[in-house]
């Protein structure tokens with residue numbers, strides 16, 4: 253796998269989700285709880301987000317939901333973030349998070 | 353009986369009535385809400401408050417699951433209330449122990465089954481005695497029956513609300529027989545099915561442009577569709593599912609999960625993908641993913657690159673503009689599906705009608721997308737729209753209460769206060785972007801004209817969002833408290849109007865408490881007249897920036913901990929103390945600077 257780690261945060265008025273994936277050791281930490289994660293599951297995420305734009309922001313809306321994903325490989329950090337505006341398949345991403 | 357949400361059933365019926373027509377209720381309460389805000393902000397703000405709230409449209413929707421939950425809780429409570437009365441009548445001490453409640457349940461069940469003989473037996477069992485006077489028990493039953501009848505009435509009433517909230521989608525429901533709109537999953541399920549059909553229809557129209565294996569599969573779908581009068585029939589969906597599992601795997605791989613969740617391999621040939629490949633700054637893993645998907649595409653179609661020449665390959669590979677078109681079709685299919693569903697739901701039809709009356713530019717597509725996001729996520733938003741008369745902007749508040757409904761008043765007041773604190777700077781007719789602020793947060797957006805291409809917006813680098821929200825929630829709670837002190841509850845039911853605990857924001861009160869109380873007047877005024885820039889002028893700007901930085905840092909570090917399943921309380925306590933100390937120091941610094949500023953002012957005045 254070319255990825256070292258992935259950091260994900262999702263925030264809304266009621267919930268804060270913080271996910272840190274250590275791709276090298278196949279571990280994931282979800283809001284403080286450690287679990288194992290398969291490479292397949294990580295690849296699934298990459299398959300969902302690979303065509304996302306780096307930024308989706310609608311600052312004409314207050315409250316709502318925001319997200320940030322940082323994918324780290326040996327050379328770069330690729331960041332995808334958004335607030336009250338979402339990629340088309342955002343729901344696939346939320347579903348992926350829900351099934352962690 | 354204070355424990356039960358059904359303390360007085362009449363009140364609860366009223367509450368349920370209110371919950372299923374929330375917009376009417378809120379609109380009717382606006383004059384009282386205005387009074388609460390005037391009471392809080394002062395008489396001089398009356399005109400602004402009245403004007404703002406008269407120019408707001410509030411869409412409030414409570415998820416049916418929430419209604420069900422509260423009905424369930426209420427009916428359990430009500431039952432206990434009646435059971436208690438029955439125990440008194442029988443001269444028994446009411447106990448909440450399960451065995452005793454079980455026996456009472458048996459009495460109720462016998463009543464429901466109209467089995468008098470069994471009911472006598474159940475009452476004897478309840479008394480737990482050997483000898484009894486049958487005529488005395490029969491006499492008691494005649495007194496118990498009307499009480500049990502009350503439970504019956506109550507449950508019927510509750511059932512009525514559950515049914516109203518679960519309004520099946522009229523036309524679609526007839527055929528999607530077992531899908532009722534009782535929760536989010538239900539809505540999404542219908543949405544996906546409808547979307548799938550629209551997407552298949554779009555693909556079928558274009559089928560001749562696809563390679564043979566895809567064309568063949570689409571022909572199979574078409575043949576199946578032709579057999580049915582209605583593509584909503586559940587039998588059609590059953591057959592389609594079978595077909596999908598057997599023959600349509602290729603469609604799913606190429607075009608994505610037709611339920612609208614996953615991308616298809618073909619998307620790796622889109623112009624976006626090609627651009628990413630060309631861009632030298634694109635991360636390796638993205639390029640690899642695109643290439644992998646392209647290879648997988650060829651493999652899926654049984655194309656071996658080694659066996660064909662370049663020209664043939666070029667002809668086989670999907671063309672960029674065709675793929676882009678296809679992606680547009682996918683979006684259109686999703687919109688069509690959502691619109692079809694919304695159009696069959698009275699709630700959404702009414703919402704859209706009212707919205708259009710207020711903002712003629714606001715169209716069905718926009719509503720569908722906004723509604724779609726809100727329904728998926730179950731959140732609330734306040735946004736600003738330019739009214740058609742071009743004179744004034746209007747506020748649109750959308751609340752989809754999908755989580756707890758224990759803080760109804762706070763949720764509404766929180767958003768209304770955001771709207772009150774929203775100022776949009778004047779713009780010209782031809783402008784495409786508006787700027788402004790909402791309390792301490794920036795507000796920037798496109799002036800909605802229904803067009804596709806929108807210019808990129810420039811956002812401020814430092815966010816005051818959290819700072820803004822913490823103060824907004826603080827003000828909200830103070831206003832709600834005032835409202836409740838005056839006996840005003842928007843939905844007329846105190847049990848669902850808790851003030852504290854509606855969001856994570858109030859957790860950070862400790863960072864701003866002293867600051868807020870010391871400078872409350874300045875804070876509140878600047879939120880209405882210039883936002884954070886005004887605050888920076890009134891109170892030392894550098895310190896405000898520092899405070900904001902602390903809030904952002906603290907929430908970054910602590911948000912994760914407070915929602916964590918395995919909180920390390922020592923770590924949390926240490927962090928809290930640390931931030932509390934920093935914010936205290938900062939507060940002292942602000943206070944000192946403010947005092948010396950005053951001294952300078954006084955000196956200046958003196959000179």
Ligand SMILES: [Zn+2]
Pocket residue numbers: 314315766770821824
């Ligand atoms: Zn807010």
